[in-house]
């Protein structure tokens with residue numbers, strides 16, 4: 001058994017989350033100031049002949065595959081990070097690889113920006129459209145091309161939903177391991193572009209570790225194949241480079257992933273703590289003991305209460321924190337591991353340690369965790385989901401500092417996250433209708449990300465950089481490193497047309513943000529204007 005919960009059940013939660021997002025959408029539309037920033041290599045917006053491009057696109061795209069009426073563009077104005085909105089110039093919905101090639105060739109010819117879009121569940125604004133660009137939806141690329149049980153691989157089109165791969169593989173006793181909480185909706189193309197993670201990635205790896213092959217199309221319209229069904233391939237590891245590239249290097253049109261046999265048994269233990277720090281230490285103790293859980297998740301008091309009120313998972317609502325630790329494998333492995341984990345949890349001061357009696361209880365325990373985001377959406381008009389990763393030994397101190405920052409900013413923070421990976425998801429609760437609250441939220445979010453970097457971590461665990469964390473890239477990387485990123489981008493996309501303005505900041509932007517690194521007292525790139 002794997003840790004999936006019923007599709008209809010999750011769908012309900014996802015629908016609620018989307019309704020939270022769209023309720024916010026109706027109330028407040030924010031055009032983020034950063035959108036006006038000139039791009040280092042992108043086109044000048046005023047010079048883009050979108051109308052002429054649309055005329056050329058209509059020659060080969062079916063009538064309903066090109067949208068330009070405002071009412072048709074609105075559904076594409078944001079992804080899961082609905083605080084940032086922008087109507088695209090055009091939306092293209094191609095169905096074939098040849099159509100994608102032609103679209104990209106024409107966009108290249110007219111120097112029109114292109115933003116690829118999967119299911120639009122991204123949480124960092126990666127699929128935020130460009131006002132003078134084409135939003136290239138891969139929604140119609142939704143076919144499973146092959147399930148190969150002998151090779152244990154699946155080859156699918158990029159618009160296929162993450163969970164649909166496991167559903168298609170299930171009759172062969174196989175499944176696809178990376179399981180983002182959004183798995184009923186998010187697309188595998190979006191997963192590759194974000195290097196998505198999930199509860200089970202602690203043991204089975206992120207998307208990049210489960211990917212064997214890709215087909216993508218360059219901005220010049222060339223079809224490139226990377227990898228295939230085998231484990232290693234000669235040449236530079238471009239497969240890894242494309243993974244997590246956030247639609248900036250090419251448009252993915254086919255994906256081959258590994259499938260794993262379903263484990264014989266899975267069991268979960270819930271541990272309650274009267275202190276957040278103790279829970280943090282317990283995570284470090286489990287990993288330090290050499291146990292590799294299939295999932296090791298933490299929720300703090302606010303998240304526990306929200307989830308319990310919503311799905312009645314049986315969580316101890318008085319606890320300051322809970323850990324959910326799942327082990328899978330053979331019967332013997334799981335029994336042995338469970339005994340070890342229970343002992344460790346007790347030693348670390350857990351006030352309650354409860355093992356799921358059967359699969360129904362196990363799924364109920366996970367249901368609370370999987371529904372935690374929409375559950376938090378019920379207790380606050382808006383929330384902002386952060387995503388940073390830290391070395392696990394710093395969990396306790398970082399959680400303490402987040403709680404202090406929450407007090408300083410007067411904004412509640414709920415923590416629900418992949419503790420085993422050190423991947424934090426602080427959810428900052430705010431009300432977009434209160435003047436200045438979104439700005440304070442963004443500032444607090446930025447502080448949390450910088451805290452992650454300070455302790456040796458990173459500003460993203462699985463949600464990508466997109467628009468959301470672009471300023472913090474200036475904190476994470478030096479000017480020399482960012483320059484290398486730009487060089488790689490330029491090698492694939494010389495005119496900077498693919499998802500411009502996302503993920504990798506210009507050095508000008510870092511100067512403006514005041515975060516160009518100063519080494520040995522010498523200011524890097526002194527020729528850049530400081531604001």
Ligand SMILES: Cc1cc2nc3c(=O)[nH]c(=O)nc-3n(C[C@H](O)[C@H](O)[C@H](O)COP(=O)(O)OP(=O)(O)OC[C@H]3O[C@@H](n4cnc5c(N)ncnc54)[C@H](O)[C@@H]3O)c2cc1C
Pocket residue numbers: 017079080115116117118119120121122123125126127138158179180181182185186187188189190191192193194195196197198199246247248250251252253373374462463499
């Ligand atoms: C409730 C909720 C829970 C979530 N939980 C998790 C989680 O546990 N783990 C996790 O990792 N994420 C999670 N996410 C975030 C999100 O689901 C993932 O980032 C997911 O991978 C995005 O997939 P998508 O198809 O929606 O991509 P989109 O949002 O459409 O796009 C994301 C990025 O990928 C690019 N892109 C999309 N398709 C292609 C393509 N074919 N070729 C090139 N570039 C492309 C876009 O340009 C954009 O930069 C969650 C989101 C929500 C709303």
